[in-house]
Amino acid sequence: MAVNLLEQLHRGRISGEGPDGYPCRIPGVPGVPILLDIWPQNSYAVFCFIKRGLNSANASVMALRRNPVLSCRRPAESRWLLAKKQRQPRTPSTPPAQAPQRPAWQEVSRFMLLEREVEIQHRPLMLAALQEKVNALADSLRGQTPACSRCAQPMQRHDSEAVSWVALFGRLHTTVVRYRCSACQHERRPLLDLLGVEPGRISGSLARLLALLAVVAPYSLAAQLAGLLLGVKISAMGVWKVVQRLGESAARYSEGMSQYHADSRSEGASTQDAPPVVVLSVDGCRLGMQVRKQRRRRQGDEVLPPLPPVEEGRFQDVKTGVLLWPSERVETSPGRHSLVRRFLVSCLGDADAIFARLYAQLRELGWVGADTVVVIVGDGAEWIWNRATMFVRRCEILDFWHALEHAWAFARLCYGEGSRADRWVHQMAEDLKAGKVEEIIAQLKRMRPNTPELRESLQSLIAYYSEHAGRMRYDEYLRLGYGIGSGAVESAHKQVVHARFRQAGMRWSEAGARRLLALRLLLLNDHWALLDRLPMVSVA
Numbered sequence: 001m002a003v004n005l006l007e008q009l010h011r012g013r014i015s016g017e018g019p020d021g022y023p024c025r026i027p028g029v030p031g032v033p034i035l036l037d038i039w040p041q042n043s044y045a046v047f048c049f050i051k052r053g054l055n056s057a058n059a060s061v062m063a064l065r066r067n068p069v070l071s072c073r074r075p076a077e078s079r080w081l082l083a084k085k086q087r088q089p090r091t092p093s094t095p096p097a098q099a100p101q102r103p104a105w106q107e108v109s110r111f112m113l114l115e116r117e118v119e120i121q122h123r124p125l126m127l128a129a130l131q132e133k134v135n136a137l138a139d140s141l142r143g144q145t146p147a148c149s150r151c152a153q154p155m156q157r158h159d160s161e162a163v164s165w166v167a168l169f170g171r172l173h174t175t176v177v178r179y180r181c182s183a184c185q186h187e188r189r190p191l192l193d194l195l196g197v198e199p200g201r202i203s204g205s206l207a208r209l210l211a212l213l214a215v216v217a218p219y220s221l222a223a224q225l226a227g228l229l230l231g232v233k234i235s236a237m238g239v240w241k242v243v244q245r246l247g248e249s250a251a252r253y254s255e256g257m258s259q260y261h262a263d264s265r266s267e268g269a270s271t272q273d274a275p276p277v278v279v280l281s282v283d284g285c286r287l288g289m290q291v292r293k294q295r296r297r298r299q300g301d302e303v304l305p306p307l308p309p310v311e312e313g314r315f316q317d318v319k320t321g322v323l324l325w326p327s328e329r330v331e332t333s334p335g336r337h338s339l340v341r342r343f344l345v346s347c348l349g350d351a352d353a354i355f356a357r358l359y360a361q362l363r364e365l366g367w368v369g370a371d372t373v374v375v376i377v378g379d380g381a382e383w384i385w386n387r388a389t390m391f392v393r394r395c396e397i398l399d400f401w402h403a404l405e406h407a408w409a410f411a412r413l414c415y416g417e418g419s420r421a422d423r424w425v426h427q428m429a430e431d432l433k434a435g436k437v438e439e440i441i442a443q444l445k446r447m448r449p450n451t452p453e454l455r456e457s458l459q460s461l462i463a464y465y466s467e468h469a470g471r472m473r474y475d476e477y478l479r480l481g482y483g484i485g486s487g488a489v490e491s492a493h494k495q496v497v498h499a500r501f502r503q504a505g506m507r508w509s510e511a512g513a514r515r516l517l518a519l520r521l522l523l524l525n526d527h528w529a530l531l532d533r534l535p536m537v538s539v540a
């Protein structure tokens, strides 16, 4: 069952139901397992090992796809390095004499019962206490005549209305008086303005807790978590709505920030404490987008037809940038580095959009002073280097692993899988780290491969290294402590985007992805508390 579903999913035949930005779930299909997590700061040897293993495994899978007959052949010994352990012959087990016992449950501990009992008893008390505070506030307004917020005339009492809204501990009730301005007909309900609640909706603090759950888990799971953690019954759709309203607010805030700092008249933070060096790196991937422009609405009991498969081109770029101080990198264990702090910036859209965000964040932090060198680490992508020129004092670095990946491609073609290719690339890695990029290019130019395919691969390697030679002074970058890899941004990008947006079968509307992304960044940048200061906007 699960296998069939997965297979269909890969062929794009399955699509789930759901509103815009609401991830489609496929029943019975667990998340796709991640085979290997390549920690960016792994030692070079580990990197080579993993890389070779992955590439061999990929190559084998591709070969199987092309030629099913191969599947009967035993894979070559040098491949399946990682799979070897699982390929040990199994000894057939003899069935036990007795049928196995059903696993037993234990009694729920006494303290757990006590803890929950108190919680259940006190929930209504909390609600009552909150209701009392609301009543006191309502009483304090009694007899006061508000002034019109438009024309400042005193307003007249118009009518009163019983309203309620839902908070974490339950539903609250009050009566609100409506006032009307006789001059301009403007209406006000001062108690609601004062409380900042919306009649019939959920309270702001509960909304923020639900959004927090949805930022880390798919909507349906977030709704389930709300029940388990908060004791609040809500549908996945209810959580989705909250995210749209708060996410829109967060997204508008960061877009506004970007525009604000893009104007030279705007004031950035003081650059008095700006570091001598700040590292900026960017990475991107594509999100599967929904095919429909409009949200589908169900009429009565009508069953909606499944969504059509994702068409080619129904993807949108999402880019992540990381800002950090190289001086704040600490080695937590040998070969494993972590950062004291980093700032993540992410957005749907093109290169200009992400660089505008990064620039705004740098100004907001006050991290680029007159003498600050901006170190830009990137893969070979042209859009990064084109935008890097916006920083006058900069150092461009081609990600070391990307540089090696190109060497691997040629080595594998030239020497096949095995120790000769390993040694060749290993030597190249050592030479690159020693800053001998010109020597390497000269050496490559002296090679005389004997097939057209090899010659072409060699030419492309030479062209790539020649183009980026100025960004491959790895000895210098290491000496200056700038770092040479884009590992920080790659892991950040996975954390921001892949972990929430690229789960099995998920598809997004532009607005849905943009809003959730804005909220997720608040959490990952440890700015979640800021959300209290942003309004819950209305979204169509």
Ligand SMILES: [Zn+2]
Residues within 6 Å of the ligand: 148, 149, 150, 151, 152, 153, 181, 182, 183, 184, 185, 186
């Ligand atoms: Zn008025």
